[in-house]
Amino acid sequence: MVIFKVESLDVRFGAIHALKGVSIDVEPNEILSVIGPSNSGKSTFLRTLNRMNDLQPHYRMSGTVAFEGQDIRTLDVESLRRRVGTVYALPLPLPLSIFDNVAYGARMHGLKNRTKVAERVEAALRQAYLWDEVKDRLLESAFKLSGGQQQRLCIARTLAVEPEVILFDEPCSGLDPISTAKVEEAMLKLKKEYTIVLVTNNVMQAARVGDRTAFFLSGELIEIGVTDRIFTAPRDKRTEGYISGKFG
Amino acid sequence: MNPHRTQRIAFSFLFAANLLIVALVVVIVVIIVQKGLPAITWQFLSDVPRQGMRAGGIFPAIIGTLYLVAGAIVFALPIGLLAAIYLSEYAKDNILTRLIKLAIVNLAGVPSVVYGLFGLALFVVFFKFGVSILSGSLTLGIMILPLIITASREALESVPQSFREVSLSLGASKWQTIRHIVLPNAIPGILTGTILGLGRAAGETAPILFTVAAFYLPQLPRSIFDQAMALPYHLYVISTQVPNVDEKIRYGTAFVLLALVLTMNLVAIIIRYKFRMKKKW
Numbered sequence: 001m002v003i004f005k006v007e008s009l010d011v012r013f014g015a016i017h018a019l020k021g022v023s024i025d026v027e028p029n030e031i032l033s034v035i036g037p038s039n040s041g042k043s044t045f046l047r048t049l050n051r052m053n054d055l056q057p058h059y060r061m062s063g064t065v066a067f068e069g070q071d072i073r074t075l076d077v078e079s080l081r082r083r084v085g086t087v088y089a090l091p092l093p094l095p096l097s098i099f100d101n102v103a104y105g106a107r108m109h110g111l112k113n114r115t116k117v118a119e120r121v122e123a124a125l126r127q128a129y130l131w132d133e134v135k136d137r138l139l140e141s142a143f144k145l146s147g148g149q150q151q152r153l154c155i156a157r158t159l160a161v162e163p164e165v166i167l168f169d170e171p172c173s174g175l176d177p178i179s180t181a182k183v184e185e186a187m188l189k190l191k192k193e194y195t196i197v198l199v200t201n202n203v204m205q206a207a208r209v210g211d212r213t214a215f216f217l218s219g220e221l222i223e224i225g226v227t228d229r230i231f232t233a234p235r236d237k238r239t240e241g242y243i244s245g246k247f248g
Numbered sequence: 249m250n251p252h253r254t255q256r257i258a259f260s261f262l263f264a265a266n267l268l269i270v271a272l273v274v275v276i277v278v279i280i281v282q283k284g285l286p287a288i289t290w291q292f293l294s295d296v297p298r299q300g301m302r303a304g305g306i307f308p309a310i311i312g313t314l315y316l317v318a319g320a321i322v323f324a325l326p327i328g329l330l331a332a333i334y335l336s337e338y339a340k341d342n343i344l345t346r347l348i349k350l351a352i353v354n355l356a357g358v359p360s361v362v363y364g365l366f367g368l369a370l371f372v373v374f375f376k377f378g379v380s381i382l383s384g385s386l387t388l389g390i391m392i393l394p395l396i397i398t399a400s401r402e403a404l405e406s407v408p409q410s411f412r413e414v415s416l417s418l419g420a421s422k423w424q425t426i427r428h429i430v431l432p433n434a435i436p437g438i439l440t441g442t443i444l445g446l447g448r449a450a451g452e453t454a455p456i457l458f459t460v461a462a463f464y465l466p467q468l469p470r471s472i473f474d475q476a477m478a479l480p481y482h483l484y485v486i487s488t489q490v491p492n493v494d495e496k497i498r499y500g501t502a503f504v505l506l507a508l509v510l511t512m513n514l515v516a517i518i519i520r521y522k523f524r525m526k527k528k529w
Contacts, residue, residue: 052417082419092414095433105418108428161418 033210148179287500319385328396384460399441
């Protein structure tokens with residue numbers, strides 16, 4: 001079953017036409033990489049999937065986005081966001097302890113039992129490869145962690161809500177190569193249980209982890225296909241130009 | 249004239265303006281302390297006024313002021329905070345919201361004696377609360393409402409937008425986000441604004457003139473429907489309405505009032521400072 005079925009999606013912010021007739025299917029347990037220069041609409045596309053664009057002023061969309069067969073506009077927005085989690089470009093810990101950061105989402109969805117919360121936190125931190133580094137300092141402020149650790153904390157925080165889909169919005173743009181490798185490793189393991197949409201400015205990252213790759217330019221979907229094919233035999237000149245570094 | 253010279257002159261004027269402010273505060277405090285401190289004895293603080301307020305203490309006025317300040321805050325803090333949350337988190341930028349904000353700004357500029365008359369008309373006469381602590385507290389509460397709303401709004405809006413977005417993206421509802429993320433991080437700012445409001449309420453004379461203040465009442469109020477003495481009004485009375493009051497008593501009263509207000513401001517500063525040290529982002 002298709003996870004997201006996006007059909008002729010048009011998004012405008014006031015006079016800005018951010019997405020133009022985009023149609024994409026997101027398959028279960030894949031990593032779909034979305035690449036394109038800045039202002040190509042790739043982050044807007046991502047934010048449409050869990051309705052985070054609703055928070056922007058003058059936002060209008062047309063076309064349909066169906067999540068597991070249901071129009072996202074008819075879904076309860078809180079449960080949609082619980083099932084479709086996000087990891088942002090910059091690590092954004094909440095002003096809470098490491099433990100409370102990871103527990104936050106689960107608690108907000110009604111998980112009260114202390115043992116269950118602790119179990120959920122530990123499992124999420126292990127999945128994000130952070131447990132060993134923080135297990136002795138769970139009550140410290142999350143802001144004391146390094147940038148790379150904070151980003152893995154944010155991944156753990158999203159995992160602790162037990163979503164079905166994880167949206168990564170340029171998750172490594174502020175990280176050094178070693179931290180980036182750790183995050184990519186986590187993503188590859190995660191796709192066994194989750195569906196992942198990865199927006200990235202790093203073309204090589206898309207080549208490394210994406211099962212399929214979509215190329216956006218000026219709000220349009222130019223090309224989508226299996227990653228190997230996109231990188232070896234792009235059908236569109238503009239795709240070729242972008243991935244070979246001629247523009248963008 | 250060469251630019252260095254003009255710069256130096258401009259700089260000295262700017263500096264002199266600040267010096268003047270500091271000097272004024274210092275002079276006021278020094279005079280009040282010098283003339284008032286000798287009057288401060290345990291008896292002065294704990295006794296009722298005697299011999300037509302020419303002797304004895306100011307205990308009922310201190311208590312009256314504390315009651316009024318507490319009453320004003322009980323009324324103004326919840327309403328002010330709720331209004332601030334609405335304005336900063338929910339209100340869309342439309343004509344109604346702009347009208348509300350304009351009203352708040354204007355409310356802050358209304359002269360305090362007008363609040364006094366308003367309190368007399370509304371609480372004392374219309375609601376039949378009489379000249380009482382209740383009427384005085386409500387009047388003072390309305391007066392400090394804009395201050396509390398403005399300070400709370402600033403505190404709420406200083407919480408980074410990204411925290412709200414993260415919380416919502418985890419599927420928390422808007423109210424959960426406000427309750428668990430925005431409010432806890434805004435509390436120091438709200439508290440600071442509230443305490444400054446308290447100081448303002450403690451020092452005002454005009455709003456309590458017609459609504460609560462008793463000229464001379466050598467006993468403590470028994471309920472919120474009683475009249476009460478209050479420090480600023482008592483100071484006015486013994487300075488202008490009663491002949492031959494010892495200077496020591498007048499300055500002693502001024503000292504107590506000043507100490508009360510400055511202590512509140514000091515507490516506000518300490519809270520703000522402590523929070524700045526602890527701030528996590």
